[in-house]
Amino acid sequence: xxxxxxxxxxxxxxxxxxxxxxxxxxxxxxxxxxxxxxxxxxxxxxxxxxxxxxxxxxxxxxxxxxxxxxxxxxxxxxxxxxxxxxxxxxxxxxxxxxxxxxxxxxxxxxxxxxxxxxxxxxxxxxxxxxxxxxxxxxxxxxxxxxxxxxxxxxxxxxxxxxxxxxxxxxxxxxxxxxxxxxxxxxxxxxxxxxxxxxxxxxxxxxxxxxxxxxxxxxxxxxxxxxxxxxxxxxxxxxxxxxxxxxxxxxxxxxxxxxxxxxxxxxxxxxxxxxxxxxxxxxxxxxxxxxxxxxxxxxxxxxxxxxxxxxxxxxxxxxxxxxxxxxxxxxxxxxxxxxxxxxxxxxxxxxxxxxxxxxxxxxxxxxxxxxxxxxxxxxxxxxxxxxxxxxxxxxxxxxxxxxxxxxxxxxxxxxxxxxxxxxxxxxxxxxxxxxxxxxxxxxxxxxxxxxxxxxxxxxxxxxxxxxxxxxxxxxxxxxxxxxxxxxxxxxxxxxxxxxxxxxxxxxxxxxxxxxxxxxxxxxxxxxxxxxxxxxxxxxxxxxxxxxxxxxxxxxxxxxxxxxxxxxxxxxxxxxxxxxxx
DNA sequence: TACTGGTGCGCG
DNA sequence: AAAGCGCGCACCAGTA
Numbered sequence: 001x002x003x004x005x006x007x008x009x010x011x012x013x014x015x016x017x018x019x020x021x022x023x024x025x026x027x028x029x030x031x032x033x034x035x036x037x038x039x040x041x042x043x044x045x046x047x048x049x050x051x052x053x054x055x056x057x058x059x060x061x062x063x064x065x066x067x068x069x070x071x072x073x074x075x076x077x078x079x080x081x082x083x084x085x086x087x088x089x090x091x092x093x094x095x096x097x098x099x100x101x102x103x104x105x106x107x108x109x110x111x112x113x114x115x116x117x118x119x120x121x122x123x124x125x126x127x128x129x130x131x132x133x134x135x136x137x138x139x140x141x142x143x144x145x146x147x148x149x150x151x152x153x154x155x156x157x158x159x160x161x162x163x164x165x166x167x168x169x170x171x172x173x174x175x176x177x178x179x180x181x182x183x184x185x186x187x188x189x190x191x192x193x194x195x196x197x198x199x200x201x202x203x204x205x206x207x208x209x210x211x212x213x214x215x216x217x218x219x220x221x222x223x224x225x226x227x228x229x230x231x232x233x234x235x236x237x238x239x240x241x242x243x244x245x246x247x248x249x250x251x252x253x254x255x256x257x258x259x260x261x262x263x264x265x266x267x268x269x270x271x272x273x274x275x276x277x278x279x280x281x282x283x284x285x286x287x288x289x290x291x292x293x294x295x296x297x298x299x300x301x302x303x304x305x306x307x308x309x310x311x312x313x314x315x316x317x318x319x320x321x322x323x324x325x326x327x328x329x330x331x332x333x334x335x336x337x338x339x340x341x342x343x344x345x346x347x348x349x350x351x352x353x354x355x356x357x358x359x360x361x362x363x364x365x366x367x368x369x370x371x372x373x374x375x376x377x378x379x380x381x382x383x384x385x386x387x388x389x390x391x392x393x394x395x396x397x398x399x400x401x402x403x404x405x406x407x408x409x410x411x412x413x414x415x416x417x418x419x420x421x422x423x424x425x426x427x428x429x430x431x432x433x434x435x436x437x438x439x440x441x442x443x444x445x446x447x448x449x450x451x452x453x454x455x456x457x458x459x460x461x462x463x464x465x466x467x468x469x470x471x472x473x474x475x476x477x478x479x480x481x482x483x484x485x486x487x488x489x490x491x492x493x494x495x496x497x498x499x500x501x502x503x504x505x506x507x508x509x510x511x512x513x514x515x516x517x518x519x520x521x522x523x524x525x526x527x528x529x530x531x532x533x534x535x536x537x538x539x540x541x542x543x544x545x546x547x548x549x550x551x552x553x554x555x556x557x558x559x560x561x562x563x564x565x566x567x568x569x570x571x572x573x574x575x576x577x578x579x580x
Numbered sequence: 581t582a583c584t585g586g587t588g589c590g591c592g
Numbered sequence: 593a594a595a596g597c598g599c600g601c602a603c604c605a606g607t608a
Contacts, residue, residue: 233603233604234603234605235586235587235588235603235604235605236587236604236605237604250593251587251593252587253587253588253589253593253594254588254589254593255593255594256593256594258593259593272588272589276588276590279601279602279603280589280590280602281590304598305598306597306598308599309599310598310600311599311600312600313600313601315590315591315600315601316591316600317590317592317599317600318589318591318592318599319590319591320591321590321591339592343592344592384595387596388596390596391595391596391597391598392596392597393595394595394596395595396594396595396596397595398595399595399596474597476596476597477596477597477598478597478598484592528591529591530592
């Protein structure tokens with residue numbers, strides 16, 4: 001392998017494909033011309049990739065980042081940049097910036113990209129079992145090269161190649177980061193988690209029954225219901241039990257229960273709370289998801305239509321506040337916890353070039369700025385109104401307050417109102433960088449056309465109108481949520497580069513459980529829409545905090561140029577992830 | 581026994 | 593009873 005002659009020209013891209021136990025690689029120059037091919041045994045891939053990365057810093061082109069990068073990371077190889085064909089295909093196929101006639105928009109195997117839950121153990125490249133790959137996703141080199149060519153063509157002929165390149169680079173960086181997050185894991189203090197569970201639920205019963213405080217709440221509920229055998233976990237049965245004692249609720253949700261005056265209410269709400277903690281994040285979760293002091297959730301980049309990440313397994317995106325104290329830095333390390341204040345309205349201000357809203361956000365809590373502008377009276381009103389504007393509220397306090405925002409910030413509100421109108425009309429909308437919402441379903445469209453026919457029933461018209469409004473709220477939110485996701489990807493990717501540039505620490509200060517690649521340096525440990533947690537050697541914590549802040553500013557400039565808007569962060573350095 | 585849909589609740 | 597977007601997961605009930 002190492003004896004193969006070195007290419008006379010440095011490749012800008014290296015496209016990888018699989019052929020059984022071998023890996024085929026095509027080295028391309030910047031304009032996509034092939035320089036040479038290599039054939040690498042799977043067992044030698046890590047060393048060849050490490051060498052190529054050091055020599056050329058290419059952008060690696062592959063069908064699906066998890067399939068390749070999990071194995072590279074396990075082998076101690078970190079790479080800088082990639083082009084993920086599956087994720088890029090999904091963006092280009094739907095993007096309104098790409099002409100209809102382009103090859104990438106035709107139906108093909110690259111569309112078939114449903115993710116599946118990752119295996120419990122890191123896959124290796126020798127693993128011939130492909131059951132974990134997205135079904136039907138092409139894996140050989142020729143198909144990867146053909147798709148890569150189609151994608152470059154689609155970008156080049158698009159209405160805005162710059163934005164699409166940026167979006168695909170950010171999306172692909174996200175794919176790398178998702179694998180790195182999983183490889184490094186969230187540092188997790190099992191003893192602290194157990195302490196929290198015992199404090200709230202009571203001791204874990206050795207036989208596997210209910211913990212004491214949960215059992216006590218259950219018996220208080222049954223006593224109030226006057227039924228020692230009442231079933232509390234079946235919604236229909238619980239509803240009937242409540243009706244029998246005169247609690248005439250329509251659902252068993254906490255909000256509705258809380259409005260009732262009856263002795264059953266307090267213990268039932270308590271029971272639901274404890275029961276939820278036990279089933280969602282109890283000892284069983286701990287056994288299944290935390291291993292050797294690390295929680296390793298499965299992130300799914302691009303898993304949400306808007307471009308947000310989803311997660312699969314472990315409920316990574318639902319870590320309850322209650323358990324944040326269990327997120328704990330290794331000895332000698334610290335956590336830098338940062339979240340963006342009001343990311344979505346800030347993004348909206350920039351997209352709409354709404355200088356009044358940007359002014360309200362500058363250097364302060366955006367909602368405080370809205371209050372100062374006189375649009376509404378209190379912070380709570382500002383928040384409710386802003387969320388209502390972005391989500392499409394029409395009733396209640398939120399719906400009532402939105403018109404005031406419309407007067408104060410006509411540009412920003414005009415942007416989301418227009419997105420809603422397009423959605424109601426059956427059109428599509430796009431994010432700032434060009435991710436486009438899916439078109440309406442056949443069922444939706446035919447319901448709309450039927451409703452306009454002369455013989456349409458009142459019920460059909462009503463339903464069509466409701467569906468139209470539903471879709472309008474979706475597209476209204478899509479542009480904001482999706483652009484916020486793009487900003488967050490840019491933030492993450494920039495931060496990743498800044499962390500890489502910090503000096504590694506010596507072995508005496510390392511965190512071996514973070515794995516071969518991350519044991520000696522600050523690394524991203526968690527990401528959730530507008531929040532990041534970095535696990536860092538304590539001596540670098542201040543520099544990491546600066547990096548997080550600088551990366552946010554860089555992301556703003558990358559997307560929105562010199563539009564005068566800042567992305568205010570709350571940054572904390574602590575040994576736990578506890579929020580203020 | 582395996583599935584699907586409804587409910588409720590955690591997160592942003 | 594959440595009003596108003598996007599998710600994942602546990603649990604139960606009904607069906608195949």
